[in-house]
Amino acid sequence: MNKIITYSLEHHTSLFTTEENKNDYFYVQINDHPYIDEPYRAESYAIEFLKKGSIIMQTRLTKIVIHAPAIITLGPSVIRSFTKNSDEILMDIIFFKPQFFLKNQANVFFLNQYDFFVNSQMHVFSLEKGAKIKFGKIFDLISDTLNGDNNNQSSILRSYLYILVFELDAIKQTISDNYDQNPLFEKFKEILAKEFLRERSVGYYADSLNVTRKYLSEVIKKNSGKTAGDWIDDFIVLEAKVLLQDKTLTINQISEMLNFSNQSVFGKFFKNYTGFSPLEYRKNNGH
Incomplete structure (x- = not known):
């Protein structure tokens, strides 16, 4: 390791598929996780829904075992690595570049408001039964949208990403409606x-x-x-x-x-x- 690598969205895509991805987002459903021992950053955001099994994730210098059901949120600047902890897992992941999410958004700092994308203590949301069902439905809608043939696919996905962010924010209750960060x-x-x-x-x-x-x-x-x-x-x-x-x-x-x-x-x-x-x-x- 000569330096801490920043993975492009294209590289992340190549970890899961041989198909070319020309979009500023990538969605995948997996039964195994690409375990990357060396710490790295990414150019994209990631929201991961761990439905079954467990993985070990280290962000910055904090290592944690994550058990399903859970949501994991990672921003581009986060130094992270993954190691194996479960032989069988089931996970949905959506990667997206900030410029994709922020299209038509007047507040270019919108994503910066949410500490759960950058704070090592907030990356993992352990889900109760009701929350698991709710997030399962949202990810199912994302899957249906991206696997279908719709001219408005990008706009629909962007809307679901907003819903995910707002639902996660509601769980954490860390950001107020009167957020006034400079x-x-x-x-x-x-x-x-x-x-x-x-x-x-x-x-x-x-x-x-x-x-x-x-x-x-x-x-x-x-x-x-x-x-x-x-x-x-x-x-x-x-x-x-x-x-x-x-x-x-x-x-x-x-x-x-x-x-x-x-x-x-x-x-x-x-x-x-x-x-x-x-x-x-x-x-x-x-x-």
């Missing part, structure tokens, strides 16, 4: 997820968003309780922790991948943030 904060997180390996200056993000560094910092602090610098450091440290679990990489290679000037600078940064040197962290958290 769009500048949402845009900062979006740019940060793409650029943090190359750019770690608050000034860079302020310039990208056409605001002053002071104003950006005030908005982020107000909305998250953390400074812009803390957000940048959090992303870098998480990336470092994931890479350090791959013992085929030297500390120096990881330092270069994270764009530190040298291994010593990386080591000081990492220890200042975690209390451990990179080598100590690897020894304490190795597999």
Whole structure:
């Protein structure tokens, strides 16, 4: 592993079928899961309905055994991997690119509202009997739509995706109807997820968003309780922790991948943030 890979929707499609997919979405019903041990990101969102069996999923640094019935929600920025836990599973998965979902949506930050796409503590929804039946019906409708011949297929699917998101939000009850998160904060997180390996200056993000560094910092602090610098450091440290679990990489290679000037600078940064040197962290958290 030279870096944490970002899988395209086309690659995800190829894990399940040899058929070509030219859409910005892909739906599949499976009896086995493509277990990918190495951590990766994706360009698409995913909503997975585990109907039978169990799987092991690690998101960022949190590992969890997921038993059916359950819904799993994953956003593009989430570092994830899967390992086998059950010989027999039954699962429906819908992958979709953000631009597909947001077509005709005035609020480009709509999906950013929902923490269950990005927060490791919220990715899994264990379903009671009633909820299992409800989500089963929604996924059946999605299957019928995508397996049929309908000129409005994309629009119908988009509507069902909205229903899924709203139903999941109702379960979590974490997002209020009066959601007032500052769009500048949402845009900062979006740019940060793409650029943090190359750019770690608050000034860079302020310039990208056409605001002053002071104003950006005030908005982020107000909305998250953390400074812009803390957000940048959090992303870098998480990336470092994931890479350090791959013992085929030297500390120096990881330092270069994270764009530190040298291994010593990386080591000081990492220890200042975690209390451990990179080598100590690897020894304490190795597999």
